[in-house]
Amino acid sequence: MTSLRPDRQPTIYDVAEHARVSKSLVSLVLQGSPKVSETRRLAVLESIETLGYRRSSAAAALAGNRTRTVGVVVEDYRNVWFTDLLDGLQESLNEAGYRIAVSDLQQNSRLDKNPLDGFLSMRAEGIVVATDPTADMMNVHDVPVVMVGTHTRRIPGSDVAANNDRAGGRLATRHLLDLGHRHIGHITTTGGAAIDREAGYDDAMTAARLPAQTAATDVPTEDAAYHATRAYLAAHPDTTALFASNDTAALGVLAAARDAGLRVPADLSVIGYDNSSLAASHLLQLTTVDARSIDVGRAAGLSLVDRLHDAERPPGVALVEPRLVLRKTTASLHVRRG
Amino acid sequence: MTSLRPDRQPTIYDVAEHARVSKSLVSLVLQGSPKVSETRRLAVLESIETLGYRRSSAAAALAGNRTRTVGVVVEDYRNVWFTDLLDGLQESLNEAGYRIAVSDLQQNSRLDKNPLDGFLSMRAEGIVVATDPTADMMNVHDVPVVMVGTHTRRIPGSDVAANNDRAGGRLATRHLLDLGHRHIGHITTTGGAAIDREAGYDDAMTAARLPAQTAATDVPTEDAAYHATRAYLAAHPDTTALFASNDTAALGVLAAARDAGLRVPADLSVIGYDNSSLAASHLLQLTTVDARSIDVGRAAGLSLVDRLHDAERPPGVALVEPRLVLRKTTASLHVRRG
DNA sequence: TTGTAGGCGTTATCAC
DNA sequence: GTGATAACGCCTACAA
Numbered sequence: 190m191t192s193l194r195p196d197r198q199p200t201i202y203d204v205a206e207h208a209r210v211s212k213s214l215v216s217l218v219l220q221g222s223p224k225v226s227e228t229r230r231l232a233v234l235e236s237i238e239t240l241g242y243r244r245s246s247a248a249a250a251l252a253g254n255r256t257r258t259v260g261v262v263v264e265d266y267r268n269v270w271f272t273d274l275l276d277g278l279q280e281s282l283n284e285a286g287y288r289i290a291v292s293d294l295q296q297n298s299r300l301d302k303n304p305l306d307g308f309l310s311m312r313a314e315g316i317v318v319a320t321d322p323t324a325d326m327m328n329v330h331d332v333p334v335v336m337v338g339t340h341t342r343r344i345p346g347s348d349v350a351a352n353n354d355r356a357g358g359r360l361a362t363r364h365l366l367d368l369g370h371r372h373i374g375h376i377t378t379t380g381g382a383a384i385d386r387e388a389g390y391d392d393a394m395t396a397a398r399l400p401a402q403t404a405a406t407d408v409p410t411e412d413a414a415y416h417a418t419r420a421y422l423a424a425h426p427d428t429t430a431l432f433a434s435n436d437t438a439a440l441g442v443l444a445a446a447r448d449a450g451l452r453v454p455a456d457l458s459v460i461g462y463d464n465s466s467l468a469a470s471h472l473l474q475l476t477t478v479d480a481r482s483i484d485v486g487r488a489a490g491l492s493l494v495d496r497l498h499d500a501e502r503p504p505g506v507a508l509v510e511p512r513l514v515l516r517k518t519t520a521s522l523h524v525r526r527g
Numbered sequence: 528m529t530s531l532r533p534d535r536q537p538t539i540y541d542v543a544e545h546a547r548v549s550k551s552l553v554s555l556v557l558q559g560s561p562k563v564s565e566t567r568r569l570a571v572l573e574s575i576e577t578l579g580y581r582r583s584s585a586a587a588a589l590a591g592n593r594t595r596t597v598g599v600v601v602e603d604y605r606n607v608w609f610t611d612l613l614d615g616l617q618e619s620l621n622e623a624g625y626r627i628a629v630s631d632l633q634q635n636s637r638l639d640k641n642p643l644d645g646f647l648s649m650r651a652e653g654i655v656v657a658t659d660p661t662a663d664m665m666n667v668h669d670v671p672v673v674m675v676g677t678h679t680r681r682i683p684g685s686d687v688a689a690n691n692d693r694a695g696g697r698l699a700t701r702h703l704l705d706l707g708h709r710h711i712g713h714i715t716t717t718g719g720a721a722i723d724r725e726a727g728y729d730d731a732m733t734a735a736r737l738p739a740q741t742a743a744t745d746v747p748t749e750d751a752a753y754h755a756t757r758a759y760l761a762a763h764p765d766t767t768a769l770f771a772s773n774d775t776a777a778l779g780v781l782a783a784a785r786d787a788g789l790r791v792p793a794d795l796s797v798i799g800y801d802n803s804s805l806a807a808s809h810l811l812q813l814t815t816v817d818a819r820s821i822d823v824g825r826a827a828g829l830s831l832v833d834r835l836h837d838a839e840r841p842p843g844v845a846l847v848e849p850r851l852v853l854r855k856t857t858a859s860l861h862v863r864r865g
Numbered sequence: 866t867t868g869t870a871g872g873c874g875t876t877a878t879c880a881c
Numbered sequence: 882g883t884g885a886t887a888a889c890g891c892c893t894a895c896a897a
Contacts, residue, residue: 198650198669200874211884216876224882241668243648247594248874250585251889255876267610275604279634288645291629296617307626310581312536330579331536415809437804444809467805471753471782538890549868554892562866586890589873 199242208236219244250312259493260308261291264320269436269465270382270482274319274337277486285494287314294320305329315493318344321381333496335489339381348496350489350507352480354382357511358389361432361460361478364513366397369522370430370458374402374421376442377434378409386434386462406438414441422449429522430458436465439475443518454520464514474517484509537580546574557582588650597831598646599629602658607774607803608820612657612675615824623832625652632658643667653831656682659719671834673827677719686834688827688845690818692720695849696727699770699798699816702851704735707860708768708796712740712759714780715772716747724772724800744776752779760787767860768796774803777813781856792858802852812855822847 201215208215210229217225218233225233236242250256259282263271275291282289290313292304301307305326308316318326319337322344334347339354365373375390377383387403394401404421406413414433418441422428431446433439439461443453451457461468464479488507496502539553546553548567555563556571563571574580588594597620601609613629620627628651630642639645643664646654656664657675660682672685677692703711713728715721725741732739742759744751752771756779760766769784771777777799781791789795799806802817826845834840 198874202874212875213877213884213886214882217883220876226882229882241666243644245589245874246645246649247585247588248889249876251583251589251873251891252875252877254889256585266604266613272605283634288639289634296621296627301626306581307584311584328579411804411808411810440808440810447810466749470749470778472749472778472785536890540890550891551868551893552866555867558892564866567867583890586873587892589875590890590892592873592892 198245199240201242201244203240204233204236204242207240208232256312256314257287258290258311258313259287259315259317260304260311260313261289261317262304262308262320262326263291263293265295266291266293269463270480271319273482274486274489277483277488278317278490279486281487281490281494285490285497287494315497317489317493318347333493333500335493335496337485337489339385341381346504348489348492348504348506350485350492351509352382352482352485353508353510354385354480355389355392357462357478357480358386358391358432358434359393360389360511360513361386361462362390362393364476364515364519365430365432365458365460366393366399368430368458368519371399371522372425372428373399373430373432374404374425374428375432375434376404376406376414376418376421376438378406378414378438380409383409383434390432409435409437411437411441411444414438415445416441418442418445419449422446422451428457430460430519433459433461436461436463436468436475436477439477439518440467440473443473443475453518458519458522460519468514468516476516476519477514479512479514481509481511536583537578538583539580541578542571542574542580545578546570594650594652595625596628596649596651597625597653597655598642598649598651599627599655600642600646600658600664601629601631603633604629604631607801608818609657611820612824612827615821615826616655616828617824619825619828619832623828623835625832653835655827655831656685671831671838673831673834675823675827677723679719684842686827686830686842686844688823688830689847690720690820690823691846691848692723692818693727693730695800695816695818696724696729696770696772697731698727698849698851699724699800700728700731702814702853702857703768703770703796703798704731704737706768706796706857709737709860710763710766711737711768711770712742712763712766713770713772714752714756714759714776715741715743716752716776717745718747721747721772728770747773747775749775749779749782752776753783754779756780756783757787760784760789766795768798768857771797771799774799774801774806774813774815777815777856778805778811781811781813791856796857796860798857806852806854814854814857815852817850817852819847819849 201212204215205212215233218230303325315333317335321340334344336347336349338351377387391401404417406417431442433442442459446453446457453459461475461477464477468475468477539550542553543550553571556568653671655673659678672682674685674687676689715725729739742755744755769780771780780797784791784795791797799813799815802815806813806815
């Protein structure tokens with residue numbers, strides 16, 4: 190109707206004109222300010238509606254000097270645990286009024302030097318790093334960073350939220366020990382979490398004065414775990430229990446056991462890690478360790494919000510303790526074997 | 528050194544001053560313009576480095592009136608096929624110089640009315656809708672939209688890229704028919720894709736003059752598929768083959784078969800859909816249908832780029848044909864049963 | 866090749 | 882409560 194420009198997106202000017210108020214008033218309405226009369230507010234709201242106006246977040250960020258956005262850098266969005274992590278982050282951060290932008294390491298790689306750069310340039314108010322930081326990520330200033338998970342290096346000044354994977358490794362191994370097993374192997378894959386889980390396995394085996402025997406794969410696939418397990422079983426025929434460093438690897442272990450003629454859990458106990466939906470399936474009923482990654486996400490988000498409010502607080506570390514999830518793939522050595 | 532303001536992020540002004548050039552020159556360097564002398568360019572680059580300058584994407588978007596960003600709206604980032612879809616989108620869109628922003632339906636829900644609104648306000652140059660659009664998404668103007676997958680309604684003027692799920696349903700069913708099966712059941716779940724796959728199943732069964740028997744679940748979980756299958760098998764004991772509308776459901780079918788004392792594929796052939804990593808696992812070796820979602824993503828991205836260059840082109844539909852992936856869970860009726 | 870000036874659509878700071 | 886007006890940091894003619 191009143192619009193004179195054919196195509197351009199409407200601005201607050203257009204809205205102001207249509208509602209017969211000033212641009213400032215429109216801005217106040219947009220921000221939900223209480224000091225606007227009901228009459229005017231309604232008029233503005235209606236104009237917004239009929240004009241199809243949307244505030245330009247670029248202009249808002251520029252003028253307001255706030256984006257209310259936190260960036261999340263992730264290794265690979267395919268990762269199972271990332272999904273839980275994101276849920277926890279979403280919950281805590283949205284609660285505090287922040288929106289989330291996700292970027293994986295590959296993503297937009299030909300447009301930004303690295304994901305951090307992208308977030309920095311969009312003036313994210315905080316950053317969650319859920320990956321092993323590369324060298325060029327190490328010098329981030331002026332923006333709070335929380336690192337998620339255990340990594341080889343830590344960005345200076347960052348808070349940390351992580352699963353206690355080492356404790357989880359101990360938990361899994363002790364469970365097998367408690368069932369009477371003595372020949373317990375570990376099938377591990379790549380990545381920081383796997384290293385800690387293996388350390389936990391070593392802890393528990395050493396404490397029990399038993400030899401720790403680990404078979405490592407160089408890629409984190411079910412197929413690699415399958416072949417590693419077949420080889421391991423052939424080399425250690427007296428094995429009665431296997432701890433896989435994640436559920437996907439456990440899937441490979443299960444297949445390898447079957448193909449080696451071993452019944453689970455009668456001949457071989459198997460425990461995984463992650464408590465993925467796969468583990469809960471009727472077909473597998475896999476005993477596993479719940480890393481409680483959603484709680485890690487919550488902790489990370491809370492920690493970030495905290496620091497956003499108090500930049501001086503010394504960096505903290507939040508460790509989330511894992512839980513054992515008992516299902517059907519582990520059994521007592523004596524009962525089943527006689 | 529020359530910086531007078533203690534904390535604020537440096538701007539092109541700071542860079543210009545430090546490099547002893549004008550702000551415009553800095554801007555040109557930032558955009559990689561060829562009409563800048565090598566000396567100056569280097570000077571600017573170095574100043575940028577030492578000052579730790581990052582261009583404000585908000586200011587750039589505001590002034591340049593371009594964001595080079597396309598938004599992707601997805602139902603739930605947990606979805607398996609979304610992962611492939613995103614790969615295809617990433618590839619085609621990054622190639623063309625666009626970055627991708629992802630938002631799922633839940634995400635930031637307390638900050639924006641809906642994800643589309645967020646993208647509109649950030650002035651995304653294009654939008655990919657990979658979910659069933661809600662009513663308030665139907666009136667999007669002035670920004671190209673491509674819808675991914677088959678949905679109940681279509682945003683006016685949008686292009687479409689989709690898997691040919693109906694053809695896939697036929698493909699799976701025909702495979703079972705070709706193996707000699709006649710009592711073929713279908714376990715289906717919720718969602719648009721499942722509806723098409725079921726239609727394909729119906730097509731094939733009807734063409735073979737056989738009764739189509741479908742068991743539907745109301746939630747898309749392995750557990751629901753498990754129980755549906757147990758009930759189906761009890762009601763139809765002469766069943767020799769089952770087509771599950773996705774691999775997760777197939778997992779439930781497999782468990783149900785085992786618990787009913789049926790061997791796969793000797794007593795029961797099972798085919799899934801999606802060709803997920805689960806299907807490829809050594810444990811399952813599940814025969815399935817590859818929907819080629821990565822190609823759908825590519826098609827969607829290409830279609831968007833096309834339209835970005837030519838807004839007048841009439842809306843098009845890109846259908847990606849599925850492929851059969853033969854593994855070990857289906858077998859000929861006669862050979863195995865004798 | 867380089868510099869100048871105006872504007873992009875908001876928010877914020879004032880007066881009224 | 883409401884309305885001017887000055888930033889915000891960058892891009893883009895245009896001029897030199």
